[in-house]
Amino acid sequence: MTIIGDLGEKAAISRLLETFDPDGNSGIGDDCALVDMGREYLLATCDMVNQETHIPEGTRGWLVGWYVTAINLSDIASMGGFPLGLLFAMGLPKDMDAEYLDDIARGMEDCCQAYGARVLGGDTKENPTITITGTAFGLVGKKDVMLRKGARPGDIVFLTGQLGNQLGWYKSGAEQDIESLLKVEPRIREGQILSQSGAVTSCIDLSDGLSTSIHHLRKASDAGFELEMEKIPFISGLSDEDKERCLHLGGEFELLFTSDPSKAQGLMASGLGGLKLTAIGRVMDDSTVHIVVDNNSQALEDMGYEHFRER
């Protein structure tokens, strides 16, 4: 017998795809599923969070609700979509404080309102531990949609915002750092600007960490990547060791994308409504991922967060 703890999340997903997508042409594999709606695509995505894996002890309900909403909206953002709404399925223990549930709902509603979405409905069920699935859906023009596929050799690799905001919690496990871990800001408006710029050739969010995300782009685009460590926009005050760790940290939700070099200048100049935008590397004519550290180019392994694995 093989248990899924031995497989790990990636191998488990591969097994699922043998059933759901035996020919490999279903389109499964982007941040959202795409459904053809004529001139637009319907985008649909779901993410489940649960108490044991995602919600540190002591997290206030509002933050739980915000988080499960924001990570779903982030998938809409990475494809350049306009959110239509969210559904929530909530598995809740019977002994949960009703006010905690109120707080979760408030966090969901506040996050939806902040990003032009709304809660459309849901399901509540009894469950031994708090387990909440959010499903977000949105629309994007067919010519605007950003996929993981499409990066071409010579393209510039960009990252929004900064890396390292969540490192504090990973290092300390302290309650005061939970806020920066879970108060995710999905890059909805930035994704829309990017998708409509016509400059972006591929895009993904960083939910499983930079190294995993860049390998997703590599596989989908069948291209190589070379990043430059010194260009990566880390928060200040990090040691070299911290920076290295941040390359693989799950739970960052910036957008990682590639742009045609002839349009990259215009993109930089236009800005993203004030959000920092940094060129961190380029797309290469091979199928490897490297990072240049102190003038040495070294392989960047896919070492982001993986469920089911021992940690």
Place this chain on the structure above:
Amino acid sequence: MTIIGDLGEKAAISRLLETFDPDGNSGIGDDCALVDMGREYLLATCDMVNQETHIPEGTRGWLVGWYVTAINLSDIASMGGFPLGLLFAMGLPKDMDAEYLDDIARGMEDCCQAYGARVLGGDTKENPTITITGTAFGLVGKKDVMLRKGARPGDIVFLTGQLGNQLGWYKSGAEQDIESLLKVEPRIREGQILSQSGAVTSCIDLSDGLSTSIHHLRKASDAGFELEMEKIPFISGLSDEDKERCLHLGGEFELLFTSDPSKAQGLMASGLGGLKLTAIGRVMDDSTVHIVVDNNSQALEDMGYEHFRER
């Protein structure tokens, strides 16, 4: 402190609606959420199942996958929709047999294929107990959509199929009866025929039991209902006590709907592709629900399945 076990599912949902729908005009409350897409509505619905509440010990994986797919498709069916696809978020214990996961996936895929849907993507996460959320999407013409709202005094109340197929398991708890409990057949094609007939004034599925479903129609339509016990199509061999119990049994997935009496005859004559269709009562000019048993009209209470309550 109030815990949600004291509130029960209905009161918990009411609390959630105070946050998500303070004005009561969001449209939340039908089997699916509706999103305006021009000439059509996008239908979206999610349902979560988990090992402790929904999946009896010994259930094969295929049946788990079929069930979570079918109950979501049933919500699309009750609004008359054409399924577009499903997303699945799976919370799985690390020590789960990988072949069991394969079987779950196969059940999902088989159910999708049986009803013209497809798996569009999903999410896998670690969880202490198997917890799976399905989200189904579909489309329905605006003029065709069937809502809980719309029943008018004088309308005929209809039920598809038969009641009582699942009673065996509830009475015995025996492994041999799990199949009839979970091999739900969503009434997709029947829902489409009904929605396009122009005869239906309101519709719902029986997921929480006949008594709960009819009270949902009552509240949404602001109308009364009178059912006739002797007309209700129970499976054969049930005692009076069994029949009474079946009125409140959650997990039946037939369609309960009302029809304009002038069109009911045509509906009966056309048939539903072979599925039994029975007139079981009529819509009244008050706001109560009654059932006539042996010439006595008695109140039919809302006593269907409710999560969080002690059972």
